[in-house]
Amino acid sequence: AVLRPFLLEKAVHSARRLAGFEIKGVSVQVDMPQDSHVVGEEPAIIGVMINLLSNAAHALSKAQREKPEIVVSAVIDGDRMRVRVRDNGQGIAPEHIDHVFEPFFTTREVGSGLGLGLSVSYGIIQRHGGTLAVASEPGAWTEFSFDLARPQT
Numbered sequence: 001a002v003l004r005p006f007l008l009e010k011a012v013h014s015a016r017r018l019a020g021f022e023i024k025g026v027s028v029q030v031d032m033p034q035d036s037h038v039v040g041e042e043p044a045i046i047g048v049m050i051n052l053l054s055n056a057a058h059a060l061s062k063a064q065r066e067k068p069e070i071v072v073s074a075v076i077d078g079d080r081m082r083v084r085v086r087d088n089g090q091g092i093a094p095e096h097i098d099h100v101f102e103p104f105f106t107t108r109e110v111g112s113g114l115g116l117g118l119s120v121s122y123g124i125i126q127r128h129g130g131t132l133a134v135a136s137e138p139g140a141w142t143e144f145s146f147d148l149a150r151p152q153t
Contacts, residue, residue, distance in 0.1 A: 003128070005151040008036040008045075008081060012072055015049030022054045023070065031073040038081045038148040044124045045148070048132075051117040052085040052144050058108070059089030059142060080130070080147040091138035100134055 009032045016028055038045075053070060060068035065088055074083045092100065092107075099105045101122045106115030118132075125132040125146045136142040 003039050003041060003149075005037050005039050006042040006045075008032065008038045008074060008083065008148070010036075011042055011046050012049055015046050015053055018046070019050045019053040019057070022057045025068065026057055026060055027067065027069040028053070029069065029071045029073075031071065033074060033076050033081075035076075036074060036081070037151050039151055040128045040148050041124075045128075048121040048124050048146070049085070051121045055117065055144075056085060056087035056089060056142070059091075060087055063088070063090040065089070076150065077147070079150050079152070081150055082145065082147045084143055084145045086141060086143040088141050091140050091142055092134070092136040093138055097134060097136060101132070 009030065012030055012032070016023065016030075049072075056070045060070070068088065070085065070087045072083070072085050074081050096105075096107060101118050102115075103119040104115040105119075108115075122132045125148075128148055130147040130149075132144060132146045134142065134144050
């Protein structure tokens with residue numbers, strides 16, 4: 001894989017466009033630093049973002065929130081960019097949270113999710129030298145976060 005600098009903000013907008021059907025009716029806020037350059041394989045990171053957006057949209061449709069929203073934010077932390085994708089959906093049950101990155105683990109109805117998205121995304125972020133992590137408050141929110149390298153100046 002060729003790792004090269006790209007604009008994270010542009011990748012997030014591409015992912016938003018590609019996940020458009022699934023995130024219909026959801027407010028997606030993007031909060032990025034002025035310089036959102038990261039180093040990586042852009043198509044793979046777009047794939048991770050699509051996965052996180054569509055999972056968030058799925059959680060939101062189950063939660064039936066009055067104002068469903070997803071916030072994608074990033075902050076510069078030294079030579080890394082820390083990225084967060086947070087939704088105000090139903091959250092993840094404590095007994096499930098340790099399993100979300102396992103292949104074939106899904107809480108969706110049979111036939112509507114392979115349970116591969118997060119394990120594949122986890123592998124992609126790992127390949128980029130980062131970690132995909134999850135935090136959640138059942139009934140309130142879920143936040144996935146990961147970090148990517150920034151270009152050496």
